[in-house]
Amino acid sequence: MANVKGYEAEHFIVTAPAEYVLRVEINRPKKLNAFFEPMWLELGALMNKASHDPDYRAVVITAAGDRAFTAGLDVEAAGEGGLLGTSTNLDPARKATTARRHIAEFQDSITAIEKCEKPVIVALHGLCIGLAIDLASCADVRFCTKDARFSVKEVDIGIAADIGTLTRLPKIVGSFSWVKEVTMSARWFDADEALRVGFVSRILDNKAKAVEAALEYASLLAGKSPIAVQGTKELLNHARDNTVADSLRYTAIWNASMIQCKDTEDALLAGLKKRTPTFSKL
Amino acid sequence: MANVKGYEAEHFIVTAPAEYVLRVEINRPKKLNAFFEPMWLELGALMNKASHDPDYRAVVITAAGDRAFTAGLDVEAAGEGGLLGTSTNLDPARKATTARRHIAEFQDSITAIEKCEKPVIVALHGLCIGLAIDLASCADVRFCTKDARFSVKEVDIGIAADIGTLTRLPKIVGSFSWVKEVTMSARWFDADEALRVGFVSRILDNKAKAVEAALEYASLLAGKSPIAVQGTKELLNHARDNTVADSLRYTAIWNASMIQCKDTEDALLAGLKKRTPTFSKL
Amino acid sequence: MANVKGYEAEHFIVTAPAEYVLRVEINRPKKLNAFFEPMWLELGALMNKASHDPDYRAVVITAAGDRAFTAGLDVEAAGEGGLLGTSTNLDPARKATTARRHIAEFQDSITAIEKCEKPVIVALHGLCIGLAIDLASCADVRFCTKDARFSVKEVDIGIAADIGTLTRLPKIVGSFSWVKEVTMSARWFDADEALRVGFVSRILDNKAKAVEAALEYASLLAGKSPIAVQGTKELLNHARDNTVADSLRYTAIWNASMIQCKDTEDALLAGLKKRTPTFSKL
């Protein structure tokens, strides 16, 4: 099946299952959707494209196959690519420079999910290991299946997670004790625990239902004013990284132009007439 | 019934139901306590007054009527006042300037709750829409009734919430996924969900009991050393917006003078003598 | 019983109950483990020592006796030491200077737990009052017993907590309403509540089991790559106090050298050969 126009990709199936909704499916199920470099570069490019594309107002990320959302980094491929720092005869400082640039580029690809101006919902299922957490932590809303099993697995291969999990996890769940417990030990946690600590906000019975719920929620958002929804995402992300005073100041100038949209009028009018509002592209 | 002296107001009933406790009741029940500009200016002024008034050591905010804490912004009144940016023939930059000043002033009025040096407890009931969340997020402690229903409703009228909800909510509850889910979709959530994510810290059976619990808790605080209670509020708010190192530095100089109060002695002595301590005004 | 070499102390029993695991037990049970100045200076020194000691990869803090982890500050001793600011005939500015230096030194001693490069697990039991919360908030992972009872008790002696509770608690649990409720009122909360808000991440049946669980968890961490585990702690602590962008930048340069360890190879090889990996000292 061909991807939707403009979203050609080798490792992702990209479809438009509902109006204004884009679905990006990780598609390497035989390898448990494990990532290697071309995959994350491709994912980053897809998210950057979606960010300014007026045809889509919400993005859902899912993964192919029954067993895993993703088993994380394809360690074998990473080893060959020199990613883990063991190759070459450079001195350690020059190796470090190469590694730093490489990590930063990898981070940028995943951060593209967070920077995408449209809301991103992720439907997690099965094994969710390592990069699965980095990736999901960048999404705005996380749903998962009953059988989802999570592990911040990096310490078990001798490294501290460096693609964003350690940076974002403490800011998206409510218990620092829990964050430290699971990240330092690489222990597994399940869907119930993920809900309890606030990592996911809904558990669905199985993958089909999780995908359905994510698409429905995405459709709900896609039907609302894109000025309002995208502004909400931007202001929440700003709040995470700034003081209350700074965010209020940013909010005031943000909305100073945004409230000059026609959407409020359209929404109120549609409300009066009991019909669905339509909003201009953004 | 006349308000307590110094707290005259048109849209709020202000009483002193217990020693050192001030109760501010939103009083526009026929309109579901919806706010228009004179109301938030009045609320800001009341909180500023209470902040330095030695006669009060805790403030409880409640709302009149059975149906709603507040239905939020009175959209009709806001439209007439040009608040939503549709009026006048200024160019968009000049409209934006007017809007920015207006939003900032509105934010200041609600932020006055947070800046009030005395602890502020809010008892939420019934419909809690839009501004209800902005306002409650500024309070220190949130209680609600079983029947409370919440919605960050702004996206449904085509705007991102700009009076503080998007700034503060991620900092007062534990799940960023949940915050984004409810704010981008404007979906309703109930008392149980509010407790589970940490938005409120207690659920009471009905409005009468919620108000009673809030007043009792306020009385409890009012009986303690105002130096200690108000210092605790200030240091917690400082912590929210600063690094650990910066807050420890601020804490050290804060307490360097505050521990020179007589309150410790009074508290210890009262403890020994099994009587209630009394503390000087602040 | 003598403490392990290098960790001599008067008020703490320091043992090495498992490979690479250090246990530090507060040992003043007759006084409910209440702290006075020499105790916190000693604790700070022990943690600083452990921080760079290659013989230990995880630290467990426990407390002697059945009744209390610690009753907090020994108020009587503090009063004698002039800690509460009532002594001497200095002017208030000079008293404040003395107090500020004193508070800062006290904070530093407790912060040493957080700054210790090794993960620190605390097993809380019985009464956990005042300083117990300051201390536990600096630890990485918190376990407690079913009978643990907690109180941020400082307001009841007329002061705002100044050794870190007010600074760290809002950053380690998920409900700011709850944090403010318990810290302003000094009310008790129990193990279930501590788990629900995320303050602790596990409840154990009794002290013996809590200590056992903490030691087992510490052993688990001690068996993993110290590069990975200690990096995880550092990056999580960095994240708490920095924006996402800043922490990603720091993470990239941190791992640029850290992935040049042999640990990844050792871990993968041990995995293939189904044996336990061993890692060089750090």
Add this chain to the structure above:
Amino acid sequence: MANVKGYEAEHFIVTAPAEYVLRVEINRPKKLNAFFEPMWLELGALMNKASHDPDYRAVVITAAGDRAFTAGLDVEAAGEGGLLGTSTNLDPARKATTARRHIAEFQDSITAIEKCEKPVIVALHGLCIGLAIDLASCADVRFCTKDARFSVKEVDIGIAADIGTLTRLPKIVGSFSWVKEVTMSARWFDADEALRVGFVSRILDNKAKAVEAALEYASLLAGKSPIAVQGTKELLNHARDNTVADSLRYTAIWNASMIQCKDTEDALLAGLKKRTPTFSKL
């Protein structure tokens, strides 16, 4: 002479010497323009008023008399008002609370100069002591006379300057060594030194010429697009307190609405037609 309408004041002469230009003159020459509480409250109110007043686009602050811009705080009056903390029989913690509120209110009055959305130019002459530096540091542009003599005098009366000099001076001049040298010693510095370190940007021969130059410069600004000039002030002040990345983000949303003004068209057209552009009110 009556002040311009809306700017009535007891201690300041407020005139409108040129189109869109407001002049605020400190008027207590017999006391070397020394400040006491009603004066700074009045000054704050005047600046707040000017901030949103569309009739003025630039403000010039000058001072009456030949001898002094201001001799700073009127210590005698401050002593009577209890400002220096020696009065009353409150305990030191309660005195500190009163003092903190008082200092904050005083700071707010002077900060109003910085927060005023219009550019503020100050023409300094003669003695410029203590508060003169606090006040001038809040202004955007500083001119002075040849005979101006400056001193951060506070240490000579036993206090660290607390109305903004120590906060802003390091951020508005280029040598921290110089800042520390003059503030810790209270030593005098003259106009040449003030220019060399960047505190002032122009020296004029005498007071008449300094006032004239300030008014001319203000007139120049007042003739330009108020959208552009006020935006420049806001973005520069934002830059001072934020990282480059944060300020670029703020700049982008600020100008996203501001470039939708008619001023660019008006300016370009006026340029083509060789005439003076006129801009709508702001």
Add this chain to the structure above:
Amino acid sequence: MANVKGYEAEHFIVTAPAEYVLRVEINRPKKLNAFFEPMWLELGALMNKASHDPDYRAVVITAAGDRAFTAGLDVEAAGEGGLLGTSTNLDPARKATTARRHIAEFQDSITAIEKCEKPVIVALHGLCIGLAIDLASCADVRFCTKDARFSVKEVDIGIAADIGTLTRLPKIVGSFSWVKEVTMSARWFDADEALRVGFVSRILDNKAKAVEAALEYASLLAGKSPIAVQGTKELLNHARDNTVADSLRYTAIWNASMIQCKDTEDALLAGLKKRTPTFSKL
């Protein structure tokens, strides 16, 4: 003349005038080197390429022709491209969104100079208007000719400068009064003034000499350890945006790997043997 391999560009002449030195010359002299969109995108791409290219260790930016470094934005072209916000029939909120994205992309192109890991020296001559200041403020070192004339010209076309001047200028020179004076008024300043306030660090007699000095200085840097020089740039840029404590922490981990280079040994050995050291590629 063909550009050096890998640096093909339409509007820039890119040469390698000395070992490890890249020269990028703005090449639109007939239009006074005024910029339009394809030019800044090209410049950004060139800088990104140079950032990781081991063949170059220093970059010099110059401009073709005698009259101008650059006259800034090509306002005519910008108007056609809708850059100034006057085109289209979108509502103001949607126009603002387009504008924000456009400004951010423009900022990114110029920020690429700052982010380039290699030191960038700019040789300014003749007219240096608007974008010239944005661009030069991103460079590390600024030289200029005696006849250089500078203006932050944006206010004269009704906008606040938004490509970085207002963000960076206060952080690279020492007088905030001067920064505000020149940016709010758009007044010209010359080479001497630029040197006095610290905007440039050297004045040369004419363009030929300025380019020569810049290339010589670049060669000097190119002959030194790239680990040391590039580390110095990175740590200085980090310092600008962070507290001293944060930058010391970042510095420690940065150098923890960087001092493991062979360069120190090579440098010391070359010193002993009185010969020029050579350093491995980076």
Add this chain to the structure above:
Amino acid sequence: MANVKGYEAEHFIVTAPAEYVLRVEINRPKKLNAFFEPMWLELGALMNKASHDPDYRAVVITAAGDRAFTAGLDVEAAGEGGLLGTSTNLDPARKATTARRHIAEFQDSITAIEKCEKPVIVALHGLCIGLAIDLASCADVRFCTKDARFSVKEVDIGIAADIGTLTRLPKIVGSFSWVKEVTMSARWFDADEALRVGFVSRILDNKAKAVEAALEYASLLAGKSPIAVQGTKELLNHARDNTVADSLRYTAIWNASMIQCKDTEDALLAGLKKRTPTFSKL
């Protein structure tokens, strides 16, 4: 000559040349006062001691011999100590850990100058290389001799300066172009240039006069209220690392206790009686 009591040191001569003034002289003139590890540990300890010692109110740092303030790090000794990272057979990650700890400890020793609560004046003469700049950048006030010659020499031995120069220099002088020019090239600059950019605030004819001027200035400070002088240092250092709003908030609570000193009264009284005020110890 014995050092003053409590300040015993092997590599520093510590004297008390005037009332309340401490002089610390670097004393390894035969090696051009080059530093090796025991020296910086000793310097850190001396500064920590002076910080709280009521017998001293100002510290002057000078260096023995005619030729150099300090030639910086004793590279030979550092190499033997493994400081430059070339020794041992640890893997690069473990070497990096050792190096990071070592750098942090070294930084702490020099930062002790900045953290010392008393003002520190440094009198620089002759060669001022590498560590000389790190050290001087931590001092509050810098004087130098006419013949002083400075170089941030680190790049010439293949490393980026990591003991504070790159962190602090951009914050204490006014031209970022100049800072980058001299630090990336390691070029020499002389006293006049140091004064022009604001690195030093005075040039004296020779070492004797520089020391005399520093001691006189220190005596001047020592004669003033220690509450005022030390508060000024603290508030200026706070300002450097914080926003204006945060520093004003910190200033208000700082002075809330500090203005309760007797020093204002003493100063005013002494002023009236034309005699020198005396202030209580601090």
